[in-house]
Amino acid sequence: MDKWNLIVDVPLCQNCNNCVMATKDELVGNAFPGYTAPHAAHGAAVIQILRKVRGSMPMVDTAYLPVMCNHCDEPPCMKGDSSGAISKRDDGIVIIDPVRAKGRRDLVAACPYGAIVWNETEELPQNWFFDAHLLDSGWAAPRCESVCPTKVFEVTKVTDAAMAERAAKENLRTRNPELATKPRVYYRGMDRYDHCFIGGSATAVIGGIDECIEGATVELQRGDAVIARSTTDAFGDFKFDNLPGDSGPYDVFLHHGVHGVAQRSVTIARASVYLGSIALGDP
Ligand code: SF4
Ligand code: SF4
Numbered sequence: 001m002d003k004w005n006l007i008v009d010v011p012l013c014q015n016c017n018n019c020v021m022a023t024k025d026e027l028v029g030n031a032f033p034g035y036t037a038p039h040a041a042h043g044a045a046v047i048q049i050l051r052k053v054r055g056s057m058p059m060v061d062t063a064y065l066p067v068m069c070n071h072c073d074e075p076p077c078m079k080g081d082s083s084g085a086i087s088k089r090d091d092g093i094v095i096i097d098p099v100r101a102k103g104r105r106d107l108v109a110a111c112p113y114g115a116i117v118w119n120e121t122e123e124l125p126q127n128w129f130f131d132a133h134l135l136d137s138g139w140a141a142p143r144c145e146s147v148c149p150t151k152v153f154e155v156t157k158v159t160d161a162a163m164a165e166r167a168a169k170e171n172l173r174t175r176n177p178e179l180a181t182k183p184r185v186y187y188r189g190m191d192r193y194d195h196c197f198i199g200g201s202a203t204a205v206i207g208g209i210d211e212c213i214e215g216a217t218v219e220l221q222r223g224d225a226v227i228a229r230s231t232t233d234a235f236g237d238f239k240f241d242n243l244p245g246d247s248g249p250y251d252v253f254l255h256h257g258v259h260g261v262a263q264r265s266v267t268i269a270r271a272s273v274y275l276g277s278i279a280l281g282d283p
Contacts, residue, residue, distance in 0.1 A: 003092035003184070004071070004130055005163050007154040007172060010189040013049065013064040019144035019153070020047050023128065026143045032133040037098040037122045044117040046128035047144060052193050054272040059201075059237065063193040066144075066152065068128035069094060069115040070175065070183030073160075077110040085125075091157070092184050093130045101125055112179055191242040196268050198250060199239040200275035202232045204259035212236030213280060216256040222249075236277075245270050256280055 023046060027039035039046065050065040071094045078086045078094075085101035088094050096116070101107060107125040108116045116125045131142030145153040156163070163186075166172065172186040187193075198220065202213040218238040220228040230238045232254075243250075247268045252275065254262040259280040266273050 001090060002157045002159055003090075003163075004135070005092070005156050005158065006071075006130070006185045007156065008066055008185065008187050009152050009154070010063060010065060010187055011192045012150040012152045013066055014150055015049050015051065015064040016149065017049060018147045018149065019066060020045050020049065022143040022147040023047050023131075026131065026134075031098075033098075035095065035098070035129060035133040036126060037119070037124055039126055040117075040119045040121055043120070046115070046117055046126060050193075054197060055199060056274045059199045059239065059274040065187075065190070065193045067113070067115070067175070068144075068185065069111075069130075070113060070181065070185040071130060073182035073184065074180060076112055076179070076181060077107060077116060080110055089132070093132045093135075094127065095129050095132065096125055096127050098122075098124060112181070113175060194245065195241070196243045196245055196247075196270075196272040197239050197241040198243065198252060198266055198268065198273050198275065199237065200252065200254075200264065200278050202236040202238070202254050202256070202259075202262070202280055203277045204256070204280045210277070210279075213256055213259050216254050216259070216280065219253045219255075221251040221253065243268055252278075254278060254280060 027036060028041045029038050031038050047066060047068045050067055052063045054061050071092055075094055085104050085107060086096050101124055103123050104125055105118055108118050116127050119126050134142060141155040145155050167186055172188055173190045174183040174186055202216045203210050204213050213236045214232055214234045216232040218230045218232060219226045220240045228240050232238050249267045252264045261283050262278045262280050264275050264278060
């Protein structure tokens with residue numbers, strides 16, 4: 001059977017919040033019986049944009065991660081005493097029943113992703129329910145997809161086997177796979193958000209002035225193995241990206257045919273590292 005999935009292209013998100021506002025526009029003040037009571041105008045939204053700033057000045061970048069209910073196939077939110085307040089449809093969508101879930105604030109904590117928000121006015125836990133009311137009336141995609149200017153979202157309704165094959169082929173990832181919840185929201189390019197870089201800037205003294213050195217060869221080593229190579233740009237900069245967090249020690253070797261060599265040792269813990277200016281010189 002075909003089921004709904006959402007693919008989120010992380011590097012394309014610009015944090016414009018159109019998706020957040022369109023979802024609020026759809027749900028705030030509007031009841032859709034069988035799907036949801038009106039959502040709250042204020043407080044936590046059911047789609048949120050997380051932000052990660054990497055590096056340090058002047059080598060800094062920012063990534064944005066749209067997050068929402070993952071419509072897990074092994075949903076922890078249904079494993080405790082949800083008493084029918086949360087259900088999973090045959091097409092994969094997880095719905096919080098606006099009648100049965102009344103007063104069930106405890107369900108907010110049942111989601112390890114923080115994807116269930118509490119609506120104080122309605123006294124209801126609520127999630128992003130994939131705009132199932134629209135899909136059921138013939139829409140091809142939820143509101144968030146149609147308003148995103150950079151086409152971050154792709155909605156696909158396919159069999160689980162076809163989705164698993166596509167995820168493997170396109171290196172799509174899900175959030176917190178260690179939780180074994182089997183999310184139906186997949187991310188492309190999530191390394192941009194949760195992986196690290198090592199960067200730096202090659203310099204040399206020319207005519208008594210520190211100058212940026214373009215064209216230096218830079219090698220990234222783990223132990224004795226060179227795992228990546230790069231060349232400094234016109235500003236002397238280099239960057240090795242997509243390194244796993246907590247991946248430990250690396251060595252960076254720089255070499256330029258005229259200006260000499262340099263070496264730095266660095267350890268990647270949870271954050272990216274900018275090594276600053278690295279002066280080339282005699283071996
Ligand atoms: S993301 Fe949270 S609320 Fe959504 S299905 Fe998974 S456990 Fe339930
Ligand atoms: S609408 Fe698109 S670009 Fe804007 S915040 Fe949402 S996902 Fe990101």
